[in-house]
Amino acid sequence: GFFFCLGRYNDDFDDGEDLADFDDNDFAEFEDMTDDSAAEAETAPPPRASPSLQPDEDEDEDEATVELEDGQDGFEDPDTQDQDIYSKYDQEEFEGIGDMEKTGQSMKDPLIIHTVPAHLQNSWESYYMEILMVTGLLAYIMNYIIGKNKNSRLAQAWFNSHRELLESNFALVGDDGTSKEAVSTGKLNQENEHIYNLWCSGRVCCEGMLIQLKFLKRQDLLNVLARMMRPACDQVQVKVTLNDEDMDTFVFAVGTKKAMARLQKEMQDLSEFCGDKPKSGAKYGLPESLAILSEMGEVTDGVMDNKMVHYITNHADKIESIHFSDQFSGPKVMQEEGQPLKLPETKKTLLFTFNVPGMGNTSPKDMDALLPLMNMVIYSIDKVKKLRLNREGKQKADKNRARVEENFLKQTHAQRQEAAQTRREEKKRAEKERIMNEEDPERQRRLEEAAQRREQKKIEKKQMKMKQIKVKAM
Amino acid sequence: MLSNNMADPRRQNKILRYKPPSTETNPTLEDPTPDYMNLLGMIFSMCGLMLKLKWCAWIAVYCSFISFANSRSSEDTKQMMSSFMLSISAVVMSYLQNPQPMSPPW
Numbered sequence: 001g002f003f004f005c006l007g008r009y010n011d012d013f014d015d016g017e018d019l020a021d022f023d024d025n026d027f028a029e030f031e032d033m034t035d036d037s038a039a040e041a042e043t044a045p046p047p048r049a050s051p052s053l054q055p056d057e058d059e060d061e062d063e064a065t066v067e068l069e070d071g072q073d074g075f076e077d078p079d080t081q082d083q084d085i086y087s088k089y090d091q092e093e094f095e096g097i098g099d100m101e102k103t104g105q106s107m108k109d110p111l112i113i114h115t116v117p118a119h120l121q122n123s124w125e126s127y128y129m130e131i132l133m134v135t136g137l138l139a140y141i142m143n144y145i146i147g148k149n150k151n152s153r154l155a156q157a158w159f160n161s162h163r164e165l166l167e168s169n170f171a172l173v174g175d176d177g178t179s180k181e182a183v184s185t186g187k188l189n190q191e192n193e194h195i196y197n198l199w200c201s202g203r204v205c206c207e208g209m210l211i212q213l214k215f216l217k218r219q220d221l222l223n224v225l226a227r228m229m230r231p232a233c234d235q236v237q238v239k240v241t242l243n244d245e246d247m248d249t250f251v252f253a254v255g256t257k258k259a260m261a262r263l264q265k266e267m268q269d270l271s272e273f274c275g276d277k278p279k280s281g282a283k284y285g286l287p288e289s290l291a292i293l294s295e296m297g298e299v300t301d302g303v304m305d306n307k308m309v310h311y312i313t314n315h316a317d318k319i320e321s322i323h324f325s326d327q328f329s330g331p332k333v334m335q336e337e338g339q340p341l342k343l344p345e346t347k348k349t350l351l352f353t354f355n356v357p358g359m360g361n362t363s364p365k366d367m368d369a370l371l372p373l374m375n376m377v378i379y380s381i382d383k384v385k386k387l388r389l390n391r392e393g394k395q396k397a398d399k400n401r402a403r404v405e406e407n408f409l410k411q412t413h414a415q416r417q418e419a420a421q422t423r424r425e426e427k428k429r430a431e432k433e434r435i436m437n438e439e440d441p442e443r444q445r446r447l448e449e450a451a452q453r454r455e456q457k458k459i460e461k462k463q464m465k466m467k468q469i470k471v472k473a474m
Numbered sequence: 475m476l477s478n479n480m481a482d483p484r485r486q487n488k489i490l491r492y493k494p495p496s497t498e499t500n501p502t503l504e505d506p507t508p509d510y511m512n513l514l515g516m517i518f519s520m521c522g523l524m525l526k527l528k529w530c531a532w533i534a535v536y537c538s539f540i541s542f543a544n545s546r547s548s549e550d551t552k553q554m555m556s557s558f559m560l561s562i563s564a565v566v567m568s569y570l571q572n573p574q575p576m577s578p579p580w
Contacts, residue, residue: 045545130576202485
């Protein structure tokens with residue numbers, strides 16, 4: 001029925017009715033439902049209709065005809081036709097129509113190629129931030145491995161150069177505390193990637209010696225970058241703990257001026273026993289860069305003998321601090337309650353802090369430079385054993401210690417009283433509870449009576465005391 | 475024998491075993507960096523996951539790496555691994571939900 005429909009179509013034109021009214025023919029889909037001009041309506045039907053319509057063109061004037069330009073079939077001017085067709089389409093359905101229209105129109109204008117926005121691209125270049133991040137992580141990992149290895153090599157170099165000296169002085173060199181037998185492990189304990197320690201024991205004049213190699217955090221890239229702003233150096237810290245008979249009672253320190261100022265503020269014993277500001281050591285021949293904190297002049301004279309001065313002067317650049325103390329308890333502890341209730345535990349200690357030369361740019365060879373300092377440590381241990389204060393000095397020292405203890409007790413007096421009071425109340429409460437919990441009424445009564453009698457006795461005692469004090473006052 | 479004793483300072487009978495210093499008495503000596511970095515890493519991971527911020531997730535990865543580099547050998551590796559895994563998952567989730575590249579803040 002295609003041509004039949006065509007025929008019908010022609011008849012409809014004779015009636016002069018609008019095409020739009022006929023929506024039940026095969027060409028309904030091509031009919032224009034808008035109020036466009038008749039010319040548009042005429043172009044809507046497909047050009048298939050044109051061959052049969054053409055002969056009618058001349059005859060019908062007030063009927064809708066397919067007006068096509070002479071010599072053209074419907075396809076010759078696709079652009080304008082397309083334009084009209086597409087503009088009728090729902091604007092929302094087709095995105096970018098404007099663009100297409102523009103590109104269609106600009107047959108004479110140069111083509112404008114719009115760039116696709118970055119988030120629609122799929123190339124690797126747009127992910128440059130991510131690539132940056134991953135590169136940063138890789139750099140961090142590389143630095144971790146390199147730094148870790150460097151620290152490990154430095155530690156091993158230190159141990160290799162000091163091993164002979166330590167093994168000839170100590171029966172036990174290297175112990176991690178876990179093995180059953182006290183056998184030298186002969187190697188350093190690795191605490192983490194920048195701290196190594198070594199425990200030596202089994203010698204006259206001392207209990208033991210703990211050596212800590214505190215290297216820079218070369219394995220942490222952040223730290224490496226921070227050190228570019230603020231240079232720091234590796235440190236070796238030696239802590240010798242002594243038995244009671246190995247050392248007389250004195251407190252002494254020598255080191256760089258900065259270190260002395262800091263230690264005097266931070267260390268419990270230095271702040272209590274060495275109240276004066278750090279003094280210059282020029283009297284003994286020490287370089288100007290070093291200062292001395294001492295409990296009394298006699299102590300300084302005793303410690304600073306020729307050999308010691310010789311050691312210190314020759315290696316002044318590597319010495320951060322040297323601290324001898326019979327009252328060593330570490331840095332001051334800040335307690336929340338305000339004051340600690342007990343005096344901190346003290347231990348007779350010699351504490352040495354050495355700076356590794358190189359200011360961070362150390363190589364394993366630099367570790368040999370620290371060997372003379374270890375010799376100084378051994379010398380100090382033997383010396384301190386022999387150093388005894390004379391009578392005057394001993395008296396002064398004992399007075400100092402008594403004074404410090406008294407001060408401490410005074411400060412904590414109020415607190416200790418409170419603590420005692422609470423303890424007494426606790427006891428009373430516990431007793432009362434016991435009485436309450438007694439099943440047997442007889443026993444309950446007896447216990448109550450016993451408690452009452454005790455209370456009575458206490459009150460009487462107090463009254464007696466008050467009477468005595470009154471009598472004495474009179 | 476006398477000369478031996480004089481020259482050799484070592485005494486087998488005076489050996490004392492190593493006791494690791496207790497950190498309770500000296501809390502100031504401990505380095506707080508790995509703990510802070512761990513906490514920071516977890517916070518950034520959660521931010522990155524919840525708020526879908528890519529840069530948060532990347533910073534979390536960095537924090538967990540820094541925490542690992544500064545950690546003590548006695549510390550639990552499980553905690554390190556868990557914070558590391560959390561930060562990696564934050565990054566992966568951010569990209570699965572939104573494969574677009576990160577835009578720089580400038």
